[in-house]
Every structure is written in C-alpha cells, then in structure tokens.
Amino acid sequence: MRIDVITIFPEYLEPLNVSLVGKARARGQLDVHLHDLRSWTTDVHRTVDDTPYGGGPGMVMKPEPWGAALDAVLAQGADALASGEGADAGAAAGAGEGSGDGGVPAGEVPTLVVPTPSGRPFTQELAQELAGRPWLAFAPARYEGIDRRVIEEAATRMPVVEASIGDYVLAGGEVAVLVMVEAIARLLPGVLGNAESHRDDSFAPGAMADLLEGPVYTKPAEWRGREVPEVLLSGHHGKIARWRREQAFARTLAHRPDLVDRWQLGAFDKKEREALSVLGLRWDGEAGRFRSVADAVEE
Ligand code: 6GU
Numbered sequence: 001m002r003i004d005v006i007t008i009f010p011e012y013l014e015p016l017n018v019s020l021v022g023k024a025r026a027r028g029q030l031d032v033h034l035h036d037l038r039s040w041t042t043d044v045h046r047t048v049d050d051t052p053y054g055g056g057p058g059m060v061m062k063p064e065p066w067g068a069a070l071d072a073v074l075a076q077g078a079d080a081l082a083s084g085e086g087a088d089a090g091a092a093a094g095a096g097e098g099s100g101d102g103g104v105p106a107g108e109v110p111t112l113v114v115p116t117p118s119g120r121p122f123t124q125e126l127a128q129e130l131a132g133r134p135w136l137a138f139a140p141a142r143y144e145g146i147d148r149r150v151i152e153e154a155a156t157r158m159p160v161v162e163a164s165i166g167d168y169v170l171a172g173g174e175v176a177v178l179v180m181v182e183a184i185a186r187l188l189p190g191v192l193g194n195a196e197s198h199r200d201d202s203f204a205p206g207a208m209a210d211l212l213e214g215p216v217y218t219k220p221a222e223w224r225g226r227e228v229p230e231v232l233l234s235g236h237h238g239k240i241a242r243w244r245r246e247q248a249f250a251r252t253l254a255h256r257p258d259l260v261d262r263w264q265l266g267a268f269d270k271k272e273r274e275a276l277s278v279l280g281l282r283w284d285g286e287a288g289r290f291r292s293v294a295d296a297v298e299e
C-alpha cells in the first residue's frame with residue numbers, strides 16, 4: 001500500500017518510523033511519503049492560512065497550496081507506478097521517502113482521507129475498508145480546517161473520506177493520521193506476525209462485532225496475592241472460549257451500553273443467553289433489543 005501525507009508538520013509523523021508501521025515500511029509492505037504543505041506556497045512567508053469569510057475566530061487553510069499539493073501527489077504517485085517504483089517525494093521531510101512495492105495499479109487515484117472532528121466515525125469497519133485500497137492520501141488540517149472547495153474539487157477526481165477518530169477536538173489532524181495509519185497497517189496481509197491476532201480484536205467482524213475484548217493474563221499464575229482465573233489454566237478450550245465471551249459481554253455492558261443496543265437475540269446460543277441473563281440483560285422482543293433489568297424497574 002502507498003500512503004501520502006500532506007502536512008505543515010511532517011516531523012509530527014516521525015512515529016511512522018517506529019514499531020509495527022516502521023517495520024512494515026522497512027519490509028516494503030507500506031510505502032509512506034511525507035510532504036510539507038508549505039513547499040506548495042508561493043509567497044515569501046510560505047502562508048498556508050487566512051481569516052475566515054463571514055468572520056469568526058481562528059484561521060482557515062488556504063485552497064491554493066492544498067490544490068497544488070494534491071495535483072503534485074497525484075502526478076507523483078502515477079509516475080511512481082509508471083516507473084514501477086516508489087517515487088521519491090521531492091518535498092518530503094527526512095522521515096518521508098520510501099520505496100518498495102507501492103502496489104498501485106495503473107490509472108489509479110488515491111483515496112483522500114481528510115481527518116476532521118466533523119467527519120464520519122473512524123471505526124474498525126472503515127479501517128478494514130481503507131486497508132483494501134492500494135493508495136491512500138491523508139490531508140490533516142491545522143487551524144479551523146481547510147477551505148471547503150478543496151474537498152469538493154478533490155471529490156471530482158478521487159474518492160474522499162472525511163473521518164473523525166472520536167468525540168473530542170485535537171489541535172490538528174496529524175495525530176489522527178497516526179491513529180488511522182496504525183489501525184489500517186496492522187490489517188495489511190503479513191504486517192502482524194500472527195494472522196489470527198485480528199480475530200479476537202474488539203470490533204472484529206464476526207464473533208467480536210459490537211463486543212469489547214475481555215481481560216488477558218500471563219505468567220506468573222499468582223502475583224501479589226492475585227490469581228489468574230482458574231478456567232484459563234484448565235486447558236479446556238471450550239470452557240475458555242465461553243468464559244472469554246462472557247467476560248466480553250460484561251465488559252461491553254459496563255463500558256459501552258450503546259453497543260449492547262445493537263445485539264440481536266439470534267447471535268447468542270442458549271448458554272450465552274443464560275450468561276446475559278445473569279448480567280441482568282433480558283431480550284425485549286417488542287423493542288428489538290436487550291434491556292437491563294435495572295432499567296425495566298425504573299420505567
Ligand atoms: Cl480527525 N481531527 C481533529 N483535529 N480533531 C479530532 C479528530 C480529527 N478526530 C477527533 N477529533
């Protein structure tokens with residue numbers, strides 16, 4: 001996969017050289033190119049922002065540098081694939097350039113990912129969808145955001161996804177890019193050592209959809225007077241799987257009752273329904289969702 005990031009703080013993306021993502025780059029599984037937005041400014045001050053039309057606080061990122069940057073990144077990526085190589089980003093910061101098989105098919109355009117608190121939620125499902133694309137370009141903004149016309153014009157040329165990593169406001173999208181790239185990279189084939197490690201992730205499609213992963217333990221079996229739950233030492237795989245699932249139910253109910261609202265009765269077998277009942281959850285057929293006994297009493 002090829003990834004381009006256009007930012008006024010390329011150094012903010014240095015962590016892409018470390019750990020899982022860094023190793024994926026070193027192995028040529030990820031071809032990351034960082035670009036300094038200011039290299040597409042034309043004035044001596046290298047200005048990237050201006051006051052908002054209509055008034056109000058803060059500054060807005062000017063359209064011209066973004067337009068020129070996206071043009072250049074599109075052309076570079078296209079050239080890179082024509083020459084069959086990860087092209088060096090001329091404007092890249094030290095951490096930026098990479099080579100290896102970007103794996104971008106001819107005629108391809110990137111999917112533009114714009115991190116913004118007003119985007120759609122960045123979920124495991126979206127991470128999975130983006131992990132299936134050969135080329136992503138990220139446009140993290142600072143200040144109050146990017147002039148809207150940049151996004152609209154880009155959308156006439158390539159798929160655009162505006163995404164938020166949560167209900168809070170960051171000073172800029174760079175950290176969100178780190179979050180998204182890491183979530184995407186670990187889904188790429190061969191990046192995680194053990195392909196099965198995805199399977200039990202919270203939010204993993206299948207058995208863990210809408211479910212948070214429960215607690216984990218390692219040696220020693222007793223630590224500061226605390227023992228590892230006996231079932232995990234039993235060697236009984238069926239019982240262990242069931243126990244883990246029940247822990248996941250309890251944890252999801254405690255931390256994310258909004259996910260419980262998505263559970264459907266048919267997803268649970270008889271023993272699981274018993275476990276849900278022990279947690280105080282009863283299926284409400286009319287409402288089409290589980291209700292906790294405590295809520296039912298309140299009403
Ligand atoms: Cl993607 N960007 C910024 N600036 N703040 C955020 C965010 C993104 N997601 C949540 N908060």
